[in-house]
Amino acid sequence: MKAKTPKESLAVTTKVVLPNDTNMLDNLYGGNLLHWMDNIAAISAHRHCKRVVVTASVNHVEFRKSIELGSIVTMEAKVSRAFTSSMEIFIDVYIENPITGKQTKSNEAIYTFVAVDQNGSAIAVPPIKPETEVEKIRFDAALRRRQLSLIIAGKLKPEEATELKALFA
Secondary structure, X not given: OOOXXXXXXXXXXXXXXXXXXXXXXXXXXXXXXXHHHHHHHHHHHHHHHOOEEEEEEEEEEEEOOOOEOOOEEEEEEEEEEEOOOEEEEXXXXXXXXXXXXXXXXXXXXXXXXXXEXXXXXXXXXXXXXXXXXXXXXXXXXXHHHHHHHHHHOOOOOHHHOHHHHHHHO
């Protein structure tokens, strides 16, 4: 399969935080943000492999800054690495100042999706060829995150986690 670049999987969406999206403090519910990120990550994964995709895991979510009522929120998702049938999707979340238009990063997340066939069985996806420095860093880190997840799940022996061992050697 021919490798694809992360930019080929880029998905971007913008939303405004409305009163029904907020908690008692007039901040965006974390669960709503998770839902929005899951949707944009699914679109990114689909763009990468052009197949039906399902959420396999939410690997990391960082809530750096509350998102207030009335905020303009932009999410950007790209595949950071593809394995046999799974894809790691990195989502960056920005808040836009309505007066200056300046965007500030408020949150980020990493989701894993799996491509499936019509029977729900996992199928192969194209590899990723990172281009930018950020894409290369995220690509390299994805293997370490995957190895750690496999160790925790009991599917990989710690001594077989070559990328993780390299960090400590």
